[in-house]
Amino acid sequence: xxxxxxxxxxxxxxxxxxxxxxxxxxxxxxxxxxxxxxxxxxxxxxxxxxxxxxxxxxxxxxxxxxxxxxxxxxxxxxxxxxxxxxxxxxxxxxxxxxxxxxxxxxxxxxxxxxxxxxxxxxxxxxxxxxxxxxxxxxxxxxxxxxxxxxxxxxxxxxxxxxxxxxxxxxxxxxxxxxxxxxxxxxxxxxxxxxxxxxxxxxxxxxxxxxxxxxxxxxxxxxxxxxxxxxxxxxxxxxxxxxxxxxxxxxxxxxxxxxxxxxxxxxxxxxxxxxxxxxxxxxxxxxxxxxxxxxxxxxxxxxxxxxxxxxxxxxxxxxxxxxxxxxxxxxxxxxxxxxxxxxxxxxxxxxxxxxxxxxxxxxxxxxxxxxxxxxxxxxxxxxxxxxxxxxxxxxxxxxxxxxxxxxxxxxxxxxxxxxxxxxxxxxxxxxxxxxxxxx
Amino acid sequence: xxxxxxxxxxxxxxxxxxxxxxxxxxxxxxxxxxxxxxxxxxxxxxxxxxxxxxxxxxxxxxxxxxxxxxxxxxxxxxxxxxxxxxxxxxxxxxxxxxxxxxxxxxxxxxxxxxxxxxxxxxxxxxxxxxxxxxxxxxxxxxxxxxxxxxxxxxxxxxxxxxxxxxxxxxxxxxxxxxxxxxxxxxxxxxxxxxxxxxxxxxxxxxxxxxxxxxxxxxxxxxxxxxxxxxxxxxxxxxxxxxxxxxxxxxxxxxxxxxxxxxxxxxxxxxxxxxxxxxxxxxxxxxxxxxxxxxxxxxxxxxxxxxxxxxxxxxxxxxxxxxx
Numbered sequence: 001x002x003x004x005x006x007x008x009x010x011x012x013x014x015x016x017x018x019x020x021x022x023x024x025x026x027x028x029x030x031x032x033x034x035x036x037x038x039x040x041x042x043x044x045x046x047x048x049x050x051x052x053x054x055x056x057x058x059x060x061x062x063x064x065x066x067x068x069x070x071x072x073x074x075x076x077x078x079x080x081x082x083x084x085x086x087x088x089x090x091x092x093x094x095x096x097x098x099x100x101x102x103x104x105x106x107x108x109x110x111x112x113x114x115x116x117x118x119x120x121x122x123x124x125x126x127x128x129x130x131x132x133x134x135x136x137x138x139x140x141x142x143x144x145x146x147x148x149x150x151x152x153x154x155x156x157x158x159x160x161x162x163x164x165x166x167x168x169x170x171x172x173x174x175x176x177x178x179x180x181x182x183x184x185x186x187x188x189x190x191x192x193x194x195x196x197x198x199x200x201x202x203x204x205x206x207x208x209x210x211x212x213x214x215x216x217x218x219x220x221x222x223x224x225x226x227x228x229x230x231x232x233x234x235x236x237x238x239x240x241x242x243x244x245x246x247x248x249x250x251x252x253x254x255x256x257x258x259x260x261x262x263x264x265x266x267x268x269x270x271x272x273x274x275x276x277x278x279x280x281x282x283x284x285x286x287x288x289x290x291x292x293x294x295x296x297x298x299x300x301x302x303x304x305x306x307x308x309x310x311x312x313x314x315x316x317x318x319x320x321x322x323x324x325x326x327x328x329x330x331x332x333x334x335x336x337x338x339x340x341x342x343x344x345x346x347x348x349x350x351x352x353x354x355x356x357x358x359x360x361x362x363x364x365x366x367x368x369x370x371x372x373x374x375x376x377x378x379x380x381x382x383x384x385x386x387x388x389x390x391x392x393x394x395x396x397x398x399x400x401x402x403x404x405x406x407x408x409x410x411x412x413x414x415x416x417x418x419x420x421x422x423x424x425x426x427x428x429x430x431x432x433x434x435x436x437x438x
Numbered sequence: 439x440x441x442x443x444x445x446x447x448x449x450x451x452x453x454x455x456x457x458x459x460x461x462x463x464x465x466x467x468x469x470x471x472x473x474x475x476x477x478x479x480x481x482x483x484x485x486x487x488x489x490x491x492x493x494x495x496x497x498x499x500x501x502x503x504x505x506x507x508x509x510x511x512x513x514x515x516x517x518x519x520x521x522x523x524x525x526x527x528x529x530x531x532x533x534x535x536x537x538x539x540x541x542x543x544x545x546x547x548x549x550x551x552x553x554x555x556x557x558x559x560x561x562x563x564x565x566x567x568x569x570x571x572x573x574x575x576x577x578x579x580x581x582x583x584x585x586x587x588x589x590x591x592x593x594x595x596x597x598x599x600x601x602x603x604x605x606x607x608x609x610x611x612x613x614x615x616x617x618x619x620x621x622x623x624x625x626x627x628x629x630x631x632x633x634x635x636x637x638x639x640x641x642x643x644x645x646x647x648x649x650x651x652x653x654x655x656x657x658x659x660x661x662x663x664x665x666x667x668x669x670x671x672x673x674x675x676x677x678x679x680x681x682x683x684x685x686x687x688x689x690x691x692x693x694x695x696x697x698x699x700x701x702x703x704x705x706x707x708x709x710x711x712x713x714x715x716x717x718x719x720x721x722x723x724x725x726x727x728x729x730x731x732x733x734x735x736x737x738x739x740x741x742x743x744x745x746x747x748x749x750x751x752x753x754x755x756x757x758x759x760x761x
Contacts, residue, residue, distance in 0.1 A: 201706070
């Protein structure tokens, strides 16, 4: 049945590909360098990413061009995927089945186990070992599933605390270091109509496991079976802190990706928020020039029973996809690409490469009051607890978001989020046909 | 006698002419098929084939085999018979979605149809000059893609940004358009805004097709404008109303854009808020069980439900027209 399946899709895909090939003929002229190695022609590598590529950044295509100019024997074509991660995975899934997949594709750390289970990854453990010391250890390990490596890490997303230092000073506040201080300061700020923290229901699936997981792992494997425990001491702390702040109206509740979040930053009511490292440039855009120079980045305090440890929110690597004909060459390019630190920083990434220290771009420094933001983020990286995701985590994260939203209008509790995570995790693993230890 | 010979002659002529005509018919047939071919091929490729594929894949589920915590590193298509359909039919998420769509349809469609009819009647009446301007004005929202309309309305609903919410608050009325008991009405409002003008056009066309002699006759008999509207205009747009109803019901069953866009502002709108959202999110794996199998089953059950509604409509229409 499976092979039948594949053939059918391959047939459909080849019809589509024919169209593309035909249209390609007209424009490309005599350029036919497809079956590389054997004929002595260059090896062709394709790479699909969803980096922002916005104005003012070093474009991915320009970085790739540098490589292509220096390596006539390995020619890389990069394509940008416009859409979110789950759309891209769906696309890669069909591409791999039909044998049309790119050699390299950007995959989020939290999605890697899921993508592995779906059968999209090529084992490149040996190749990766050559480049291991070019990358920080934590992120390198996040590109592994069950002890095998499937690509190289690109960027990380340690959670940090962003705050408006000027507004803090006016209120007589400093960055809280303990849970009590956090709650006390939040209440004090709320009296003045300001919020030093935001409860982001739409980020609950990423931020909460990261904050809570820093105390203890959620997903562990024992004897090839999954042990799921999402209701850790850290989870209890996250739930109780946010619940108290919601109950006393001392926390902003706009969803992170809704325009109202940006509006609350711009009108100065939201003066502090927990965010991933990659949010540094995004927040600059959201807040606007009026508060330029006022904001700072700081480490999370010991707010959630995890000794001040941080966790990963997002971050991704580039994996080699199943069916790649030149995994070794693909990895050679990937190692080069992921260590182009300055260029990747311009894309707003907190790079995983350890080959050189990332320099804070001048506009970042200007916005964050001359602070060496990159150094601060590097500290957060070192401060990151280990956190592994389970296959099928997308379903868990989605369920957590929905439950988290109920706490905002009082129809639910924050603690429900972690109960939902527990039941959805087990259900998802079982539906995938994996073993759960209970 | 003459009659029989005539008919026999005619019969003979008919028989004799038959092969000739059928040659011409064959040619016509061929030309017809040739013209049909581009449509036929595309129709088969983008419509028939996917349907067959969806039915086929609805009997499979994507599971991991090969043991170990992560499985063998390949999802296997496992034949599960009617298990996916059983899952859909017993899923409270699915029926919850159907329930929302039904409530939505029951409230939104009548409001929209009545509003469209009222607008059409007003425009069609002798009171309104410059019909074209009004017609275009009301129809304009339909020209805006549904997704864009939803994005605009999400801004207008947003408590921190919206001039509407702020304006109402200034008058002492505090509305949260995203509150659990209002959010469905907020979506209905977007759909009504978009499609009222479209339905109005259907009604307007029906109204303008009514022969004006009827009005004259009615006036001579002493009928006033209101009586003309009630006794002549309304009965004559009945079939147009049924058509508009059917199109609207089929449209609301596919409710997707509005909740999907509003999810950004209200993460509490679930991934299975409507059956169409549930189908997409199941196929992407943000709902469990995920994958193409269960997603296809959802789509097929929805198609059947829509089919039943369309048949119900056909029956109602036949009865109404038979009266």
